[in-house]
Amino acid sequence: MKFFLKPKLALLLLAVAAAHSAQAQDTLKVTLQEAVRIALSENPTIKVAGQEIKLKKEARREAYSGLFPEANLVGSYSRAIKKQSFAMEGKVIEVGTDNTYSGGCL
Numbered sequence: 723m724k725f726f727l728k729p730k731l732a733l734l735l736l737a738v739a740a741a742h743s744a745q746a747q748d749t750l751k752v753t754l755q756e757a758v759r760i761a762l763s764e765n766p767t768i769k770v771a772g773q774e775i776k777l778k779k780e781a782r783r784e785a786y787s788g789l790f791p792e793a794n795l796v797g798s799y800s801r802a803i804k805k806q807s808f809a810m811e812g813k814v815i816e817v818g819t820d821n822t823y824s825g826g827c828l
Contacts, residue, residue: 797825 752760762768800823805816 794828795825796828797823799823 799821802818802820802822805820806818807814807816809815
């Protein structure tokens with residue numbers, strides 16, 4: 723009987739000591755200002771509201787962009803290493819140009 727009692731007592735003392743140390747580790751002391759700051763920074767409603775404000779600001783910028791004039795420029799350039807040629811009645815005729823470029827405004 724004494725043999726079974728000692729391990730149970732040791733296990734009980736170990737459990738009490740573990741619970742006491744775990745309780746001491748979970749304690750956090752903060753000031754009222756720190757508690758409010760933590761609550762506001764971790765609150766999902768506040769986070770969503772902040773994202774909504776950013777979304778509204780971007781929507782306003784997008785609406786203003788329609789009031790400004792718009793200009794589009796287009797350009798292209800191509801270089802031919804050798805001009806196109808074809809033969810007609812024994813004569814070779816070259817057509818086209820070496821450089822082709824175009825540009826414009828839309």
